[in-house]
Structure formats: structure tokens, C-alpha cells
Amino acid sequence: MKTSxxxxxxxxxxxxxxxDAGSAQMCVMDAEQSIAQGADGEVVMSFxxxxxATVTGVxxxxxxxxxxxxxxxxxxxxxxxxxxxxxxxxxxxFPYGCGGRDIDxxxxxxxxxxxxxxxxxxxxxxxxxxxxxxxxxxxxxxxGFDGLDAGGQWTITVADxxxxxxxxLHTVCLxxxxxxxxxxxxxxxxxxxxxxxxxNALLSAWGTDVGVxxxxxxxxxxxxxxxxxxNxxxxxxxxxx
Amino acid sequence: xxxxxxxxxxxxxxxxAAGSHAQTLMTKSIAAPPSDVLSGVVRRPVASTTxxxxxxxxxxxxxxxxxxxxxxxxxxxxVGDPATARLMIVSPEEGAWEARxxxxxxxxxxxxxxxxxxxxxxxxxxxYGIEGVFDPATMYEIEGASREKWTLEVSAARGGAGDIDGYxxxxxxxxxxxxxxxxxxxxxxxxxxxACLYDTTDGVHVPGEAMPVxxxxxxxxxxxxxxxxDAVDVASRFDPAVxxxxxxxxxxxxxxxxxxxxxxxxxxxxxDGRRVSRSATVLIPVVDxxxxxxxxxxxxxxxxxxxEFALGGAELPGHFRAGAELWGRGERGDVPIAWIGGMVTxxxxxxxxxxxxxxxxxxxxxxxxxxxxxxxxxxxNVRFEDPDFYVVFAERGxxxxxxxxxxxxxxxxxxxxxxxxxxxxxxxAIDVPSVAPASSANGVESAVSAHNIMLIHGYCAGxxxxxxxxxxxxxDIFSDPNQSRSNDAFAxxxxxxxxxxxxxxxxxxxxxxxxxxxxxxxYWSGLxxxxxxRLIQSVGSPYQGTALAGELAVLGSIFGTGCGENTDLTxxxxxxxxxxxxxxxxxxxxxxxxxxxxxxxVYDYCNFLSDFFLxxxxxxxxxMVAGQLPGAxxxxxxxxxxxxxxxxxxxQYTDTVRNATMNxxxxx
Numbered sequence: 001m002k003t004s005x006x007x008x009x010x011x012x013x014x015x016x017x018x019x020d021a022g023s024a025q026m027c028v029m030d031a032e033q034s035i036a037q038g039a040d041g042e043v044v045m046s047f048x049x050x051x052x053a054t055v056t057g058v059x060x061x062x063x064x065x066x067x068x069x070x071x072x073x074x075x076x077x078x079x080x081x082x083x084x085x086x087x088x089x090x091x092x093x094f095p096y097g098c099g100g101r102d103i104d105x106x107x108x109x110x111x112x113x114x115x116x117x118x119x120x121x122x123x124x125x126x127x128x129x130x131x132x133x134x135x136x137x138x139x140x141x142x143x144g145f146d147g148l149d150a151g152g153q154w155t156i157t158v159a160d161x162x163x164x165x166x167x168x169l170h171t172v173c174l175x176x177x178x179x180x181x182x183x184x185x186x187x188x189x190x191x192x193x194x195x196x197x198x199x200n201a202l203l204s205a206w207g208t209d210v211g212v213x214x215x216x217x218x219x220x221x222x223x224x225x226x227x228x229x230x231n232x233x234x235x236x237x238x239x240x241x
Numbered sequence: 242x243x244x245x246x247x248x249x250x251x252x253x254x255x256x257x258a259a260g261s262h263a264q265t266l267m268t269k270s271i272a273a274p275p276s277d278v279l280s281g282v283v284r285r286p287v288a289s290t291t292x293x294x295x296x297x298x299x300x301x302x303x304x305x306x307x308x309x310x311x312x313x314x315x316x317x318x319x320v321g322d323p324a325t326a327r328l329m330i331v332s333p334e335e336g337a338w339e340a341r342x343x344x345x346x347x348x349x350x351x352x353x354x355x356x357x358x359x360x361x362x363x364x365x366x367x368x369y370g371i372e373g374v375f376d377p378a379t380m381y382e383i384e385g386a387s388r389e390k391w392t393l394e395v396s397a398a399r400g401g402a403g404d405i406d407g408y409x410x411x412x413x414x415x416x417x418x419x420x421x422x423x424x425x426x427x428x429x430x431x432x433x434x435x436a437c438l439y440d441t442t443d444g445v446h447v448p449g450e451a452m453p454v455x456x457x458x459x460x461x462x463x464x465x466x467x468x469x470x471d472a473v474d475v476a477s478r479f480d481p482a483v484x485x486x487x488x489x490x491x492x493x494x495x496x497x498x499x500x501x502x503x504x505x506x507x508x509x510x511x512x513d514g515r516r517v518s519r520s521a522t523v524l525i526p527v528v529d530x531x532x533x534x535x536x537x538x539x540x541x542x543x544x545x546x547x548x549e550f551a552l553g554g555a556e557l558p559g560h561f562r563a564g565a566e567l568w569g570r571g572e573r574g575d576v577p578i579a580w581i582g583g584m585v586t587x588x589x590x591x592x593x594x595x596x597x598x599x600x601x602x603x604x605x606x607x608x609x610x611x612x613x614x615x616x617x618x619x620x621x622n623v624r625f626e627d628p629d630f631y632v633v634f635a636e637r638g639x640x641x642x643x644x645x646x647x648x649x650x651x652x653x654x655x656x657x658x659x660x661x662x663x664x665x666x667x668x669x670a671i672d673v674p675s676v677a678p679a680s681s682a683n684g685v686e687s688a689v690s691a692h693n694i695m696l697i698h699g700y701c702a703g704x705x706x707x708x709x710x711x712x713x714x715x716x717d718i719f720s721d722p723n724q725s726r727s728n729d730a731f732a733x734x735x736x737x738x739x740x741x742x743x744x745x746x747x748x749x750x751x752x753x754x755x756x757x758x759x760x761x762x763x764y765w766s767g768l769x770x771x772x773x774x775r776l777i778q779s780v781g782s783p784y785q786g787t788a789l790a791g792e793l794a795v796l797g798s799i800f801g802t803g804c805g806e807n808t809d810l811t812x813x814x815x816x817x818x819x820x821x822x823x824x825x826x827x828x829x830x831x832x833x834x835x836x837x838x839x840x841x842x843v844y845d846y847c848n849f850l851s852d853f854f855l856x857x858x859x860x861x862x863x864x865m866v867a868g869q870l871p872g873a874x875x876x877x878x879x880x881x882x883x884x885x886x887x888x889x890x891x892x893q894y895t896d897t898v899r900n901a902t903m904n905x906x907x908x909x
Binding site for chain 1: 267657658659661662664665666668689690691692740743744765767769770772776825828829
């Protein structure tokens with residue numbers, strides 16, 4: 001079963017030349033996907049980000065129920081790169097790994113707590129549920145995505161590699177931090193400079209309703225090409241981006 | 242660890258693929274709260290309180306060939322109460338013997354299968370043994386005969402096949418019993434032994450209680466014998482002192498490790514003129530491990546305090562039990578902080594002194610914060626013990642330890658699991674036998690990686706005794722047929738055979754209960770992940786030992802059957818074993834005891850031979866009193882059920898009602 005979600009994210013525009021930092025978060029709530037051996041839970045998210053945006057950080061929030069966390073491998077795939085954030089936790093200490101249940105946690109590289117440390121039996125007390133909570137160190141560093149093009153498809157997969165236990169994937173949130181090149185203000189035709197071609201393009205649409213989001217509507221995104229837009233182009237006249 | 246110290250076992254094991262056969266078990270760093278220290282739960286028991294009581298006497302029958310070619314033996318004895326005398330002749334040749342009892346006044350009662358019995362005699366044919374190993378025996382009830390000396394006369398066409406052709410067992414309802422004990426020890430060092438007669442009118446000695454007071458009387462005869470399983474006599478090495486009271490005591494020194502036997506028999510005339518014979522067999526475990534505890538160095542790393550012991554002159558097993566109490570200063574004097582212990586592995590000085598080694602115990606620093614105790618701190622009752630025989634081979638009464646006082650200021654809400662067991666990922670690896678998982682070992686289809694109930698048999702069982710159809714799938718069936726193992730070796734096999742189980746709860750018979758508790762206490766396993774009301778359920782488990790542990794091996798040896806001695810199942814062995822099992826572990830055990838149905842005015846028993854050695858009520862192997870596990874959950878006693886098949890009442894593991902209850906409540 002696969003849940004897909006498209007989301008377009010516009011980063012805040014920078015005010016100076018050079019790169020601009022931004023972040024985008026996408027969540028799939030109520031995914032309610034079954035997790036069992038041979039039936040992976042999978043969420044696909046497509047991010048539309050400023051052209052040229054590159055990844056500087058990734059955080060994955062997961063909320064799932066499962067009766068044997070040691071069965072699970074959770075991985076994030078993007079642009080051919082795969083990072084495992086949970087990998088049969090405690091398998092090195094017990095043949096079937098961690099026997100705890102449920103996750104409501106945030107996997108991030110700056111966390112200080114390892115799932116290995118949380119995944120311990122609590123007898124004679126009842127096992128805490130969920131067993132994995134809070135900010136957790138991923139099995140592999142999410143920094144493995146750094147430098148990749150941030151936009152496009154991201155896939156989070158929850159695989160169950162052993163029999164007799166199962167669960168449900170409830171929620172996945174993916175937060176992507178990125179750097180994007182500063183936009184070229186006034187370059188309405190994307191030529192890499194502000195010149196007479198930009199002016200002509202603007203004048204040819206003068207007074208018309210071009211709709212919100214048009215690259216021609218550079219001043220205030222009010223859908224109308226008017227003197228405000230003209231002033232932006234003239235103010236940036238001769239700029240090479 | 243510092244480079245030049247060589248770990249015998251790797252401290253960290255690699256991943257073990259699910260479903261594969263484990264080669265190691267990870268140890269727990271166990272601890273117990275001050276209440277267990279103060280109540281004595283984790284204190285080494287005093288040997289004199291864990292002796293064996295016996296209200297019977299065992300005599301060897303040693304046939305000698307006469308000039309006429311007939312083999313004969315004669316055994317003199319006293320029965321105590323002649324109105325309730327019971328004799329048993331135990332020999333594979335007993336059916337071919339002619340036997341009679343001659344009394345002091347010349348009266349004779351002829352015994353045997355082919356003769357018409359005297360009206361005073363009742364004959365019972367039966368068998369004795371444990372689990373699936375039974376041997377034939379004949380028991381005679383004899384009423385109203387002389388209270389003077391009796392003599393059993395045996396004649397046979399052949400004999401002398403071994404050192405001993407058979408045994409005569411003698412008992413009656415006379416309340417006099419023998420109490421005997423011997424401490425385990427080390428090769429070449431003195432081992433104390435003691436035996437006396439005492440009066441059981443006010444009760445039979447219960448393991449753990451102070452030793453009974455010897456009664457007065459005139460000594461008529463005494464035998465003290467030592468030997469290994471082959472009955473090698475080392476009597477020349479001891480010097481018993483026989484006092485005014487009917488006591489035998491002294492010191493034994495042996496040259497070889499292993500299980501030795503102390504056999505004592507006293508014949509005495511009591512103040513009222515009664516004459517009794519009583520004997521007892523005590524198993525003496527002897528080890529050759531040794532070490533001097535030179536120093537201890539505490540280190541605090543994060544939340545863990547490590548106590549590293551430096552040992553000198555060490556000859557050590559691959560792993561062993563180590564334990565100590567940590568004490569500090571409270572407002573009103575010295576206070577215990579915790580008892581710490583576990584299975585440890587020595588690390589050897591690979592370049593230096595061959596006898597230099599180090600072992601470590603780890604403790605959660607929260608224990609110090611919880612106690613709020615200030616320094617100076619000290620370890621008390623430090624003891625290192627053999628993992629199978631529990632013989633202390635190194636100990637120190639007190640050792641000062643310098644621990645940062647700041648630890649006492651830690652704010653601790655209560656006792657956490659980590660404080661009791663350490664962390665799963667911080668354990669040490671102990672090599673265990675490589676065995677097939679339980680399912681494949683039994684040809685039973687159980688789900689791999691499942692949450693199982695594991696059915697576990699006991700000492701010397703021929704196989705699984707449990708009716709598997711009475712338990713819900715998935716189940717695993719433990720199998721280690723016809724073996725005598727220590728609780729630790731047994732536990733390691735359970736751990737190794739449990740590899741089909743992600744988690745499991747236990748339903749165990751007899752020693753299987755002890756071994757399961759051993760596994761849960763000292764090692765990480767699927768037991769730690771099991772969910773459900775009852776983790777370890779047991780029936781007929783001798784948590785405090787059984788008097789049969791030594792006797793059955795002796796009697797079985799003349800048939801070449803049985804599985805041999807098991808020191809863990811003696812009163813002394815089980816008490817020593819339990820002294821490393823904290824209350825938190827015992828609380829996971831739910832145990833049941835049973836006994837024969839005792840009808841009025843009828844001589845009832847589960848097994849007529851074991852009844853010679855056990856105190857009623859018993860199930861033919863385990864006395865109700867010794868089947869108790871202090872700190873655990875007593876699920877009740879039920880009459881009408883015996884330990885195994887082949888006994889007077891049905892086998893306790895076939896009780897459909899109990900099995901249904903255990904099945905419904907089993908953790909998995």
C-alpha cells in the first residue's frame with residue numbers, strides 16, 4: 001500500500017544575492033497503513049521547492065503502532081539515496097531485536113538519544129508504550145541527503161522483516177531544510193538578466209489580469225500588471241543574475 | 242578495557258540473525274534493594290542450616306561367597322518403632338534372593354516372592370525412580386516384632402557382581418531422625434561435616450532454620466563413609482570426633498574436584514530404651530577454582546559504577562557468580578545501598594602474571610542516590626562462586642571503595658528496571674552450547690520468531706512430559722532427555738533452545754522451574770520481552786531442594802540407571818543457588834505443589850521408596866515445604882497428584898484443570 005501526496009512549497013524570498021535558507025514540512029496524517037511481513041508501509045511525498053534548492057537537513061517524524069519494533073526497518077529514499085533511520089533495533093543484543101511496541105518519535109541528526117538505549121525490557125514493570133519516543137538518533141545520518149536537490153519525490157518506507165507481529169503506520173512528517181539561490185528580481189522571462197526583453201514582456205501584458213503567481217506579476221502578486229510591476233523591472237534594470 | 246587485558250569472551254557480540262542458533266547469552270548486571278540484604282535473601286546460607294533430615298537407614302548388602310558356593314550377606318539394624326517397621330530390599334537380583342529377618346529372640350520372618358508370608362508381614366511390589374527412569378523394588382511392612390536388633394539374612398546363588406549387591410532400607414514411624422550436613426569446598430582445603438540424631442516430634446527441620454539439637458543416647462554403632470560417585474573411600478583422610486551426644490563431626494580433605502559423598506549412619510539406644518538406626522547421604526561439591534581478591538577499583542562512567550576486582554593466584558572457570566553488598570553511612574549508622582551481582586567473565590593478564598585476572602561488577606549509580614547514603618563506602622560479603630556448584634572460591638568480608646560523594650545527591654524517584662538488571666545492550670556474552678532450537682529438536686512445528694509458551698521438563702526426564710494438546714499454539718518444547726545438569730547449564734540450554742521465540746513464557750516441571758528462574762535472573766532472553774500475567778509457572782519444582790538428590794543416585798547406581806547426583810537439587814545446593822536470586826526475579830514465578838491423596842488409616846505415598854526419605858506431604862520427589870519459593874507466588878497445593886507417571890496418583894503435569902489455568906495465564 002502506498003500513500004502519495006503532492007505539496008508545493010514556496011520558500012521565503014531572499015533579499016540579498018547568494019543562497020537563501022528555507023524549510024518545508026509535509027505530513028501525511030491518518031495514513032493508517034498496515035505494516036506486516038511482506039506488506040510494507042510506504043509514504044511518498046513530492047516537494048516542489050525553489051529551483052536549485054539543495055538539502056541541508058532532514059527530520060522525520062513517525063507515529064506508528066507495532067508489536068515488535070525489532071522487526072522494523074524504516075528508511076527514507078530520495079533521488080537515489082537511501083538512509084535507514086531505524087534498522088532492526090537491538091538486533092545485536094537479542095536474536096529478534098527490540099521487543100518493545102510503538103513509535104512516536106522524531107528522527108534527527110542532532111538528537112542525543114539512541115533507540116538502542118530506549119529499547120530495553122522493563123520487567124518487572126510494564127513495558128512503556130510507545131517505547132520509542134522523543135528525539136532519536138537515526139540509524140544512519142540523515143545528513144546523507146545533504147547537497148542533493150531538495151525538490152521532488154521523497155519516499156518513507158516501513159518494512160517488517162519478521163513474522164508474527166504487525167502494526168499500523170499512522171503519521172509521517174518530513175521536514176526538509178534547504179538552501180536555494182536568490183531569485184533574480186525583475187527577470188520576468190528567466191533570461192538571467194533584466195533588460196529590454198523583460199520590459200517588453202511586461203508591457204505586452206499591461207493592464208491585463210495574468211492571475212496570481214504569474215512570473216510577470218513581480219511586484220505584489222495581485223494578478224494585474226501595472227505600474228508597480230514596471231517599477232520593479234526598471235529598478236533592477238541592467239542587473240545580471 | 243585496557244589493551245593488555247585479554248577478555249576471555251568478547252564483550253560485544255555481533256548481530257545474530259533471527260532464527261539462527263545463538264552461541265552466546267548476554268548477562269545481566271543484577272542488583273537487589275537493601276530490603277533483600279537485610280532480610281538475608283542475598284546472603285550466603287550457613288551450611289549447618291541446610292542439612293538433610295532422614296528418618297530411615299540405608300545399609301549396603303554385600304554378598305560373600307561361602308565354602309558351599311552360596312553367596313550370603315547379613316545386615317543388623319534397629320527399626321525404632323517395631324509396630325510400624327518398613328523394610329525395602331533394593332537390588333536388580335532381589336527376585337532371585339532368599340531373604341529373612343531374624344530377631345534377637347530367635348524368631349524368624351521369611352521374605353521373598355515365592356514364600357507364604359507371615360501374618361505380620363505385608364508385601365508391596367513397586368518401582369522407584371524419577372521421571373522415566375524406574376527400577377523395581379519390594380517393600381515389606383512388618384508389625385509387632387521385636388524392638389531389639391533385627392538381622393536381615395540374604396542368600397543367593399550368585400553375587401559379587403559389584404562392590405555392593407544391593408541395599409536394605411529401614412524405617413518406621415519413630416520420630417527420631419538424622420540431621421546431616423557438609424559444606425562444599427575446594428580441593429585440598431578442609432571441608433566440615435556433621436551428623437546427629439534429633440527428635441522430630443515438634444517438627445522436621447526445615448531448610449534454613451537453625452540446626453536441630455542432638456538428642457542424648459548410647460551409641461550402638463556408627464558408620465561414616467566418604468566417596469565419589471564410585472564410592473572411593475577416603476576415610477583415612479578424616480578424623481571424626483564422636484561425643485557424648487549422638488553426633489559425628491569432623492573435617493574432610495579431598496584431592497579431586499567433583500561431587501563427593503558423605504554418608505553417615507548412627508545406631509543408638511535412646512533414653513527410653515528405643516533403639517534406632519538412621520542414615521543420611523550428603524553430597525559435597527568440590528571445585529579447584531581459586532583466587533585472592535587483591536583490590537577493588539570503583540569507576541563511575543555516566544550512570545554506571547563499575548567495581549573492578551583485581552585477582553591474584555587465580556584459577557577460574559570461564560564464567561562464575563560474583564556478588565557483593567555496597568554499604569554507606571546513613572543518619573543512624575551504616576546502611577546497605579544495594580546488593581550487586583551476576584555472572585562474570587575473567588579477563589586475564591596476557592603478558593604478565595598468569596594468575597592475574599580482573600572481573601567487574603556494575604551497578605546503576607541511582608542506587609547511591611536512592612539510599613542517600615554518604616561515604617565512606619565499602620563492599621561487604623564479596624564472594625565469587627562456581628557457577629554450577631556455588632562453592633565460594635574467593636571472598637572478602639569488607640573492602641573500602643572510594644566513590645564520589647556527589648552520587649548520593651542524585652535525585653531518584655524509585656527503583657527502575659535498569660537498576661535491577663542493568664541494560665540489555667551493556668551485558669557480557671557468555672558462550673553457551675550450540676543446540677538446535679526447541680522446535681526442530683522435537684520435530685514439533687512451532688512458528689519461528691513467535692511468542693511461545695515453552696514447555697520444559699525436569700531433571701533426568703526422558704522427554705517432554707506435558708500433554709501438548711492442552712496448551713495453545715504456538716508452543717516450543719524444550720528437550721534435553723536423561724540428563725543431570727546444574728541450574729546454570731540447564732538455563733543456558735533453555736536460552737539456546739529458545740531461539741525460535743521472540744518472546745516466551747515458561748510452563749515448567751520440576752527442575753525446569755529452577756532453570757527458568759536461573760535464566761531470567763542472570764541472562765537476557767525472550768523471557769524478558771514476554772507479555773502476559775505469569776512469566777514462569779511451575780509444578781513440582783524443588784526450589785529448596787529434595788532429600789532424594791543424593792539417595793536416588795546411590796540407589797540407581799546399582800542398576801546402572803538414573804542420571805547421577807545433582808547438587809543443585811539438594812537442600813544445601815538450592816539454598817546456595819537461591820542466595821543469588823533477588824526477590825524481583827522470584828516474583829515472576831508462579832508455583833504449584835502437589836502430594837499424594839492421604840486417606841485415613843491407610844499407608845499412603847506417591848512412591849514407596851522415596852517416602853522413606855521425604856517428609857509428608859510430598860509428591861514422591863518434592864516435599865511441599867521444600868517446594869516453596871520465598872518471595873514468589875504460591876498458587877496452592879493440591880493432593881491426589883504425584884511428581885511423575887508410575888507413582889501412586891496421576892502425574893501432576895497431567896492435571897487438565899491446572900494446565901488450562903496455566904495456559905490461560907501464560908505470558909508469551
